[in-house]
Amino acid sequence: MSRADLGRRVPCAVCGFEARSFGYCHQLRRDRHPYYRFCSMRCLTVGSANAQRNFGMIDKSDMEMRAIREARRELAAALTEMGLMAPFFDRPTADIDRVIEACVDGFQASMQRQSDAGDCPF
Numbered sequence: 426m427s428r429a430d431l432g433r434r435v436p437c438a439v440c441g442f443e444a445r446s447f448g449y450c451h452q453l454r455r456d457r458h459p460y461y462r463f464c465s466m467r468c469l470t471v472g473s474a475n476a477q478r479n480f481g482m483i484d485k486s487d488m489e490m491r492a493i494r495e496a497r498r499e500l501a502a503a504l505t506e507m508g509l510m511a512p513f514f515d516r517p518t519a520d521i522d523r524v525i526e527a528c529v530d531g532f533q534a535s536m537q538r539q540s541d542a543g544d545c546p547f
């Protein structure tokens with residue numbers, strides 16, 4: 426990884442927010458394992474622990490499913506605050522998760538596009 430790559434704005438490997446100066450490469454073997462960047466010490470801790478369990482690769486599938494599940498509470502709180510909870514109240518959890526996934530996917534895709542274009546995402 427070059428200095429220019431390190432200076433490039435990229436999304437955090439865990440949450441998708443803009444990565445800052447936190448990085449991890451399994452066993453420090455950049456020739457064998459990907460170098461991941463993170464937004465915070467919290468994401469670095471989570472991401473590096475995940476990579477250590479998965480031979481240097483971050484497997485987000487379990488984390489993503491859990492994050493979506495745990496985001497339901499925040500979504501319900503926001504909908505309740507705005508008086509919008511009624512239409513969601515009797516919906517199956519799969520529908521609720523679809524709303525959360527749509528927001529997260531849209532957010533991450535935009536962060537990735539802006540990073541690829543070299544724009545400041547904020």
Ligand SMILES: [Zn+2]
Pocket residue numbers: 437438439440441442463464465468
């Ligand atoms: Zn992060």
